[in-house]
Amino acid sequence: MLYCPAQADSNPDLVASTSVAPQWKVDFFDDFDDFNPQHWQDQLLWVNGEDQCYLPEGLHNTREVSDGSLKLRVVDLGSLQACDNLSKTGEQHPDTRYVAGRITSKNRQEFSKGKWTARLKVENSGQPGMFPAWWLLGARNNEPPVQEQDENVCWPMAGSGEIDIFEHHSDGGPDHYAARVIKSLGHCGGGDWQGHMLVQQATLAEFHEYSVEWVGQDIVFRLDGTEVYRLLEWGDKIAEPMFAVLNFAKINNSPMRESWTMEVDWVRHESLD
Incomplete structure (x- = not known):
């Protein structure tokens, strides 16, 4: 029996599970032998008041594919630089000394339901301002890049829902991450971040699935194949095609003490056979 004792008594969405494991077939897999533009593209935007500027093409070593893995980094340039990232309302990001990498499978690899997995690790976790993430967004999301006519749904309305599979927010210290579904409050920009969230311990400097x-x-939600969190009756609430996002953000202006890298060994999507 798999159980989430930390939150099951207080959250009706959590229950013990005795279900038989389903059979999956792989329909997307990237082990990062190279950067495949049929799988990923850079995503340049300014959200959540983040301090860093996202750069394309791995400039300043913000994105590297080498030795069979993807590395996304936050890099301190040492002095203020102009940033062309725009917010949802078209406001330009202010000058910043920090730059970072963010990639998405938007309009490349999008799937409805199934199973998404990434094997990754994060070095030097817990430093102030760290915000690396592995997550999903609905394919009709209206944030850049907007490349199709139906990409006109604001977050987190149906068609633009969000699922966070791994998100390390440094405010809680090292070696933990959050997994969540964001519940739409029925209007643009209205999302419940806390009501359907698990905070889970893990040694982030080691690879985990x-x-x-x-x-x-x-x-x-699973960690290394073991169920850690279950949301009942949510399967049809977020049923739209979704794309994946991998990014490393910086959420305040605290100085960086050590290098910041999220290393991704592989990403996979599976469908029920």
């Missing part, structure tokens, strides 16, 4: 899957009517 972080996954989310749709199992029957439920959404299930």
Whole structure:
């Protein structure tokens, strides 16, 4: 029996699970032998008041594919530089000394339901301002790049929903991450971040497999294949095609003490056979 004792008594979405594991078939896999533009593109935007500027093409070593893995970094340039990232309302990011990498499978690899998994690690976790993430967004999301006519739905309305599979917010210290589904409050920009969230301990400097899957009517989060969180009756609430995002953000102006790198060994999507 798999159980989430930390939150099961207080959150009706959490229950013990005795379900039989479903059978999956792989329909997307990237082990990062190179950077494949049929799988990923850079995503340049300014959200959440983040301090860093996202750069394309791995400029300043913000994105590197080498030795069979992807490295996304936050880099301190040492002095203020102009940033052309725009907010949702078209406001330009102020000058900043920090630059970073963010990639997305938007309009490349998008899937409805199934199972998403990434094997990754984060060095030097817990430093003030760290915000690396592995997550999903609905394919009709209206944030840049907007490349199709139907990309006109604001976050987090249906068609632009969000699932965070792995998110390390440094405010809680090292070696933990959050997994969540964001509940739409019914208007643009209105999302409940806390009501459907698990905070889980893990040794972030070591590789782990972080996954989310749709199992029957439920959404299930796993760490190294073990169920850690289950949301009952959420499987059809976020059923739209979704794309993946991998990014390393910096959420305040605290100085960087050590290098910041999220290393991704591989990403996979599976569908039920």
